[in-house]
Amino acid sequence: MNGHPHAFLALFLGVAVAFPLILLGVAQLWVRFFQPAKPNALKNAVYECGLPPQGESWIQFKAHYYLYAILFLIFDVEVLFLLPFAVAFTGLPAGALLAMLVFILLLAEGLVWAWARGHLNWK
Template identity: 40%
Template structure:
């Protein structure tokens, strides 16, 4: 029995159109009153004490990327756990290979010092 994907397509199209309209509507209907004060950085109602751009360690970005990577791994584990009885040994071996590759990546990041804090 084929499943009709038209409702999903219409929902995605409609949500995209609504999102684009909501993003563009203020640009066309909003007041355009440029003022130099509006372009100053806001710091608790006071004038900024120093330059707003400070160097931010790249290490935190690396930790965030690794977190996202291994978080997505967990997302792939959920469907596998649900279908494990249906997939039997093939699914177990396939997920073992997947986890092995991710474990190699984890140890590589550990060896390169990506998990060191300072």
Template identity: 45%
Template sequence: MNHFPIHGPFVAFLGLLCLVPPGAVAISWLLAPRTQGAEKRTTYESGIEPVGEAWIQFSVRYYMYALVFVIFDVETMFLYPWAVVFDRVGALALLEVCLFLFILLIGLVYAWRKGALEWL
């Protein structure tokens, strides 16, 4: 009599976890070309020959824009599960989410006034 039926799939998954990544690395190593010609060492980007230096310094505004995007992306990640269980969590959870959104709104207004959302 098997008291723990979940062990079978778990062990199978663990076995795949231990075999697939090393197997993929071994297959890619076996199939990789052995020649190191000039074409292989060139930089490739969208089929166009690279022009100029690869090291370009970006304006800090791009980083601020990306940071604001990530903040609101994480907000979406937090709001989606809450919306799924909205009918079971009650009115207090609604107030908590409204507070959460208000704090994010304050951050958005601050970033907007500081010019972090201006794309120049």
């Protein structure tokens, strides 16, 4: 086993590329030979929980719900980053404090930006 020092990495890369390609090939062959397409009017019809479709399928959703969800996730993840910092605060160097202050200032900037643009007002 005194081969090239990067031989294992090359082998690993080869397996990492070949494995998904082989699986995709097998899946393609499976679909082609064992599940041929048999389209008909019933299969191509719109399905709504066993009921016949009614009205238009396009519905306009309000983006405010998604915006609130994204803002919640951003500030929820902030807590996940702040908790370990707060627990180990006394044992950390000054660089960690500076990095956390930059992190908090960036999040505060995002909050002020969302507030100034009126994204936090419920309409």
